[in-house]
Amino acid sequence: MSASATSPAVLIADDDEALLEVVSGWFRRWRFRPSLARNRAEVMEQVERERPQVVLLDVKLGTDDGVEILGELRARLPDLVIVLTTAFGTIDHAVRAMQMGARDYLTKPIESERLKTLLQEVVEEIGSRAGVGGLGGTEASAEAMEGRSANDLELAEAQAAQVLLGAHPIMVDLRRTIARVAASDAEVLIMGESGTGKELVARLIHQLSPHREGPYIAVNMAALPAHLAESQLFGFVKGSFTDAYRDQVGYCEAASNGTLFLDEIGEMPLEIQAKLLRFLEDRTIQRIGERTNRTVSTRVVSATHRDLAELVREGKFRQDLYYRLNVVPITVPSLRQHPQDIPDLARVFLRRQLERNPNSPVRDFTPEALRCLTEYDWPGNVRELEHVIHRLVILGRRAAISREELPPEILRHASPLTPSGGMTASTTPTTFPASTTIREATRQLLIETLRVTNGNVNEAARRLGRSRAWVYDQVRKYGIDLANL
Incomplete structure (x- = not known):
């Protein structure tokens, strides 16, 4: 399957092959019809042939000046939406680009959510002319959908709901994305704060994939010493170094026909990043001390709580590897993004803890305690909530956990009690006039x-x-x- 001829057309003009591959994949998932150009001549040819509604244009396109190309395109097609990109963004560049008619200005590495938000704005502005109602959420690519029926997807979503809890729409969308992504072999980059459940998402992707019978191997890069990273990931042969007393299979090879989960990928040393990139490109590994390559079929899912795009800008993470890993990005929401789920989550964790601590008198929460839990920011997210419930079950002395039994850090953020025993509102939501854009x-x-x-x-x-x-x-x-x- 591919985007239909009626899908909005977009031209990606860049001389970075990795970026072209990844960003075109994003556009296909969002139901756009991408075409590619690597220099000025190809830009003009594709604009004439494909008639794109949007152009994503690099400021430095090989030996060509993207800003000059912008001027040419604006002169020929005043209504064409052009977004400039660059790895060397400055305010002066941005101002000049806007003055010449650019719709926006993005710095590399391009963040998929930032680009998607921008495109949604564009779609809303030209939707009636282009025939586009909106972007398809964070759906997996059309290619990833092949071979999985609607019934299969519903079943996969139901299975995910048994593990990844939450009724908020943001969690429903997350489970739907996981169900679709699992059907493909594409690399997945899971992003989110600590404690949001990134490893749970990775394991779900494996369990719902066609390779669920294969191995699932999780490696925490933050806990792997830099001097051991290469030997542990790619293996070694006997005698290749002082302590190599026998052949050792590396994680990449051991996960063949299954899934390799690389947690905290942002902590991977730069020299190992180059070797991982080579593995992702040709699916071969070479054990330390061995001259021959071994072909393996391993799907790589990675995760990070850090801003990889920022690490790329700081020179601490390879841009080409970032794009290679970020084929399908998934962001796991923080708990404060779906506080409506906190009461149900708290009760689920309570039941789990009571199974382990059957002698505890605790059976539920008072309404005031649940309000306090809902108002707290949970910087440690779901993991912190589960740990707090564990503590309350162990220390609880009454059937219902009360407000007074909650940890002080939670009470500090709670709304004060009113004379009637209720709670005052802690915040006033920001409202805007209906005419606000x-x-x-x-x-x-x-x-x-x-x-x-x-x-x-x-x-x-x-x-x-x-x-x-x-x-x-x-x-x-x-x-x-x-x-x-």
């Missing part, structure tokens, strides 16, 4: 959040549930002066 609302919400956090970008990103890089991009986009909020 998405761009205006986004800018106002960002400014208000930055004011509340006294210009602390990290805290603003945490409260908004976005990455620090996204906040900086928006600050540049809307010309927000952090020093004068």
Whole structure:
């Protein structure tokens, strides 16, 4: 399956082959029809042939100047939406690009969610002309859907719901994405804060995949010493170094016909990143001390709580590997993004703990205790919630856990009790007039959040549930002066 001829056409103009491959995959998942160009001549040819509605244009396209190409395209096609990209973003570049008619300006490595948000805005603006109602969420690619019927997908989603709990739409979408992604062999990059359940997602992808009977091997790169990383990942032969007393199969080879989960991939040493990239490109490994290559069939799923795009900009993570791993990105939401699920999750964890501690008198929570749990930010996410429930079951002395029994860090964030015993509202939601555009609302919400956090970008990103890089991009986009909020 592929995007139909009626799908919106988009042209990706870049001389980076890895970026072309990955970003075109994103567009296909979002039901766009991508075409590719690697220089000015190809840009002009594809624009004439495909008539794209959107062009993603690199500022430096080989030996050609992307900004000059922008000017040519705007002169020929004034309504064409053009988004510039660059690995060397500056405010001056962005201002010049906007002045010449660019719709927006993205810095590399391109973040899929940032690009998707931008495209959604474009679709809303030109939807009636292009015949597009919106992007298809975070669905897996059409290619990943082949061989899996609607009934199979429903069954996979139901299986995922038994493990990945939560009725909030953001969790329903996550399970739907997992069910679709599992059917393919594409690399998956799972992103999310610590404690959100990234390894649970990786295991689900394996269990719902065609290779579920094969091995599932999880490796925490943060716990793997740098000097052992190569030998542990790729193996070695007897006598290849001092302590090599026998042949050793590496994780990549041991996971053949199954799934290799690389947790905390952002901690991988740069020299090992190059070897992993080579493995992902040709599916062969070479054990240390061996001259021949071994072909293996291993699906790689990776995860990180860090901002890999920022690490790429800092030179700590390879851009080509980032794109290779990020074929299908999945973001696991923080618990504060779906607080409505906290009461149900708390009760599920309570039941689990009572199975292990049957002599505990605890059986439920008071309404006030559940409100306090719901209001807390949970920086440790679901893992922290489970640990708190474990503690309450062990220390609890009454049938219902009360507000007073909760840990002090939770009570500090709770709304004060009213004289009637109820609780006052802790926040007032931000509202906008009906005529407010998405761009205006986004800018106002960002400014208000930055004011509340006294210009602390990290805290603003945490409260908004976005990455620090996204906040900086928006600050540049809307010309927000952090020093004068």
